[in-house]
Amino acid sequence: MSSGVESQQVLARAREVVSSCTGFRDTAISPSAVDRVVRAELARGRSAAELLAELQRPGTPLARALLDAVLVGETYFFRHPEQFRFLASEVVPAALRRGELALRGWSAGCASGEETYSIAACLLGMAPPGVRVEVLGTDLHEGRLQAARRGVYGNWSRREAGPMLYPLYTEVADGRVSIIDSVRAVTRFAQGNLLEPLPELHGSFDVIFCRNVLTYFSPDAVQMALGHLARALVPGGHLLLGTVEVDHPPAGLVRVGPPELQAFRRPTAKELAPPPKPAAREPEPFRVAMRAVTPPLPAPPPPPSPVKLHTEALQRIEGGDEAGAATILEKLLQQFRDYLPGMLELALLRERAGAREAAFALMNTVRDNAARLPPDLTIEGPEPLPARFYRASADAFLTLGAIE
């Protein structure tokens, strides 16, 4: 028979084990859940000393039972729909502009898989022909991963707060739904702990969702997990966190969109490159003396407009420097992501340079973005043209193969 003191020791040790395995801060570990597991073991006739000994070893059945009891698996399809709209309107076009031939997503802390399948459905809905979709879901809880692989869900996974933004499932018996084959085919699940780096074999990602997980973590564990997540992004890739999980951008990432979106982007190498240093000059006493009486510098000129940069690119094309023009257009599109005339121009340059798939990816983005605009809306460019011109040009390119 175990004494009260021994039972308390087991409970305290059990909480330490949960905290070190999950990263949970102590206040996020449900006392009743831990208590239930420990009491059930004691009720089976095991002694406190036996339980303490088992808790010294990693990965034992007792440790597993504790994790299963404390890990909260609350989730549903298209939870926080604004983030899926952002995925469709910003993340995918950005990946296509980078010329990605596969859209790769990771749902980190995926629970029973609703988030993972929602990402897959959204990416499939947005991927132009020829661009693959691959989505990984990872979680610490093996039981939930098994449910995720089954892909059959009840009403609790379908809530009004999560509108069906993209086709995802078909009805089966008893009001249950089953994930459609096209979405299953691009989705896989693996066990993984966010306190450890994701194994390299999984590659890197254009988008990572890690929502409603870090909220349970200690500050140190949050930083550790964020480091692993940021390193798993491709340059230019996006990380989406839960609503209140961080109050400033994770190290190495920049915030995009409003704070409530909790969206962050890994800058590209080009963005990180320091600006060229001005040529060094010999110090001149006269110049120094002059500085004291020089009036304050005028305000810097406004940043170049997309039309100005586009015109510069056109001048390069006319001068035969298509590679230089492409570089200007790439830079332009990093700054002005929705600038349709630049996207069309770059797609045509890519086609002429023989990069057919990249051209198609860009042209698909032109078509999709133009389709969302009123057809008669005038788009400013070197030549102002209606949105329907861009849609028709992209359609023609995509059906006929190329525009001469």
Ligand SMILES: C[S@@+](CC[C@H](N)C(=O)[O-])C[C@H]1O[C@@H](n2cnc3c(N)ncnc32)[C@H](O)[C@@H]1O
């Ligand atoms: C509340 S669910 C969130 C599910 C989904 N991301 C969403 O927002 O709908 C939290 C999930 O994080 C998982 N989790 C907690 N700590 C983890 C860790 N250290 N590594 C991996 N997954 C963890 C839990 O098992 C649980 O399934």
